[in-house]
Amino acid sequence: xxxxxxxxxxxxxxxxxxxxxxxxxxxxxxxxxxxxxxxxxxxxxxxxxxxxxxxxxxxxxxxxxxxxxxxxxxxxxxxxxxxxxxxxxxxxxxxxxxxxxxxxxxxxxxxxxxxxxxxxxxxxxxxxxxxxxxxxxxxxxxxxxxxxxxxxxxxxxxxxxxxxxxxxxxxxxxxxxxxxxxxxxxxxxxxxxxxxxxxxxxxxxxxxxxxxxxxxxxxxxxxxxxxxxxxxxxxxxxxxxxxxxxxx
Numbered sequence: 001x002x003x004x005x006x007x008x009x010x011x012x013x014x015x016x017x018x019x020x021x022x023x024x025x026x027x028x029x030x031x032x033x034x035x036x037x038x039x040x041x042x043x044x045x046x047x048x049x050x051x052x053x054x055x056x057x058x059x060x061x062x063x064x065x066x067x068x069x070x071x072x073x074x075x076x077x078x079x080x081x082x083x084x085x086x087x088x089x090x091x092x093x094x095x096x097x098x099x100x101x102x103x104x105x106x107x108x109x110x111x112x113x114x115x116x117x118x119x120x121x122x123x124x125x126x127x128x129x130x131x132x133x134x135x136x137x138x139x140x141x142x143x144x145x146x147x148x149x150x151x152x153x154x155x156x157x158x159x160x161x162x163x164x165x166x167x168x169x170x171x172x173x174x175x176x177x178x179x180x181x182x183x184x185x186x187x188x189x190x191x192x193x194x195x196x197x198x199x200x201x202x203x204x205x206x207x208x209x210x211x212x213x214x215x216x217x218x219x220x221x222x223x224x225x226x227x228x229x230x231x232x233x234x235x236x237x238x239x240x241x242x243x244x245x246x247x248x
Contacts, residue, residue, distance in 0.1 A: 001033075001197040001225070002041070002057045002209040007104050008066045012214035014102040015062075015095075019070055025212070025221055029056055030078060033225075037081035038122040038162050042189045042204070051199040058082040059191065059209065061126060061164055062095060065105045068115065075120060085126035085164035085191075086112060088151040097130045097166075109155055116156035124162035125149045125187075132167050133178040141178055145185040161188040168193030170206055179205040197225070 006015040033056045041057040063086040092108035115121045125148035152160045167173035182190040189204045196208035
């Protein structure tokens with residue numbers, strides 16, 4: 001199973017899980033699941049045809065400064081791996097694709113370089129501009145995937161093997177052209193925002209994830225880990241809303 005986070009903060013808010021809740025979630029996962037790296041998660045799927053039951057991959061979209069300030073120290077203390085997806089055109093800036101009142105600072109290049117030195121952190125790409133890929137021409141899709149990968153590889157000196165589609169809803173923000181482009185750009189796998197706890201080898205360029213949001217108390221969190229269909233449909237509605245916002 002792959003979990004999606006965005007921002008972590010002292011208080012809950014827009015795309016922000018409260019740090020205290022995040023601590024509790026990590027404690028539960030550490031006790032009941034095997035928290036694995038992106039390489040470990042993907043390699044198991046390739047070898048066995050589907051994701052390993054009881055394994056969890058933690059992913060953080062947009063590379064907000066809270067990853068460096070709050071997430072990484074906690075994960076390091078517990079010797080746990082995580083993956084952060086970076087929108088390269090906004091390093092050192094904020095999430096300018098969202099409404100102005102919801103702006104959150106994004107890490108700069110120096111922060112990304114230092115994080116890349118840790119064996120516990122996998123850095124993945126999240127495009128250059130955070131645009132919905134299904135709205136772009138084929139050449140622009142390729143640019144978003146290839147340039148973000150190259151930029152991070154130049155910065156860190158390491159291969160960038162994983163990609164997360166902005167917004168990420170299959171067939172709304174992620175079409176067949178985008179999935180093909182991710183493959184051709186030499187990513188080993190790419191992540192959607194479709195809600196499901198299981199992934200198969202056929203899903204490598206449309207991997208499912210479970211979105212963890214600010215309003216999730218522990219009971220909801222536990223329920224999501226067990227694939228409650230209510231949250232499956234709720235996530236689909238949220239994804240569709242995100243897609244409609246990109247059309248403005």
